[in-house]
Amino acid sequence: QVSRELQSHDTQVQFGDVTIGGGSFAIIAGPCAVENREQIFKSAELVKKYGAVGLRGGAFKPRTSPYSFQGLEEEGLQLLQEASKEYGLPCVTEIIDPAHVEMLEQYVDAFQIGARNMQNFKLLKAVGQSHKPAILKRGMSATIEELLLAAEYIYNEGNQNVIICERGIRTFEKATRNTLDLNAVAYIKTKSHLPVIVDPSHGTGIRELVGPMAKAAVACGADGVIVEAHYNPQVALSDGAQSLDEAHFAKLMNEIKPFIQAA
Ligand code: PEP
Numbered sequence: 213q214v215s216r217e218l219q220s221h222d223t224q225v226q227f228g229d230v231t232i233g234g235g236s237f238a239i240i241a242g243p244c245a246v247e248n249r250e251q252i253f254k255s256a257e258l259v260k261k262y263g264a265v266g267l268r269g270g271a272f273k274p275r276t277s278p279y280s281f282q283g284l285e286e287e288g289l290q291l292l293q294e295a296s297k298e299y300g301l302p303c304v305t306e307i308i309d310p311a312h313v314e315m316l317e318q319y320v321d322a323f324q325i326g327a328r329n330m331q332n333f334k335l336l337k338a339v340g341q342s343h344k345p346a347i348l349k350r351g352m353s354a355t356i357e358e359l360l361l362a363a364e365y366i367y368n369e370g371n372q373n374v375i376i377c378e379r380g381i382r383t384f385e386k387a388t389r390n391t392l393d394l395n396a397v398a399y400i401k402t403k404s405h406l407p408v409i410v411d412p413s414h415g416t417g418i419r420e421l422v423g424p425m426a427k428a429a430v431a432c433g434a435d436g437v438i439v440e441a442h443y444n445p446q447v448a449l450s451d452g453a454q455s456l457d458e459a460h461f462a463k464l465m466n467e468i469k470p471f472i473q474a475a
């Protein structure tokens with residue numbers, strides 16, 4: 213079980229050659245979606261250049277509108293894997309269908325379960341039967357208890373490589389895309405032995421706020437951050453407004469390093 217009452221030491225999850233949790237902080241970055249070869253390679257180059265350790269990129273995008281870009285699907289997975297190998301960065305992508313577990317396992321080092329699927333119990337169980345790490349994002353209207361029980365669904369199937377991700381929740385506040393609930397990070401660390409990471413990109417929706425909230429994530433005890441970074445956010449097919457360009461990504465990476473050492 214995921215409760216700290218049953219295991220006092222922190223779980224460490226192995227994401228490719230990167231360890232997450234138990235004092236090992238990880239920065240994962242990359243575009244919201246894989247758009248084409250040039251885009252994922254140029255973005256991965258940035259991720260590597262400034263010292264992040266993992267690459268993200270969606271190939272199956274659960275978009276709010278059916279008319280928005282839905283992802284390159286398997287072609288996107290191929291490109292993500294190629295960029296991941298080229299730059300030596302383990303990669304993560306979102307899974308939206310339980311039937312895709314075996315396909316995704318061939319291409320990526322970890323699954324992401326998106327906010328919209330946090331309580332898709334068939335999906336949770338399917339990922340629970342894999343041995344690859346799962347980054348479980350908090351549903352936008354999910355309580356912490358519901359999030360921990362969703363994690364339990366994966367864990368209970370035998371996959372102990374679960375990473376919890378706070379990505380902001382829906383509140384009355386409209387100034388930011390979501391309200392990043394850093395209470396959840398500190399709280400979950402007391403209740404569960406699983407690593408907890410923060411997604412300040414979806415948590416704020418605003419590029420300028422991503423760096424400050426990433427630093428706040430370190431300060432409140434998170435085990436890592438996952439941020440959206442794009443070589444040219446102006447042309448991004450999804451989440452451009454919250455994607456870090458080179459200047460913002462460089463600033464985040466330089467500012468966060470002393471925080472990680474001090475934490
Ligand atoms: C994403 O990571 O691009 C994404 C869709 O995140 P979330 O599920 O948190 O909205």
Ligand code: MN
Nearest residue numbers: 244440450451
């Ligand atoms: Mn996104």
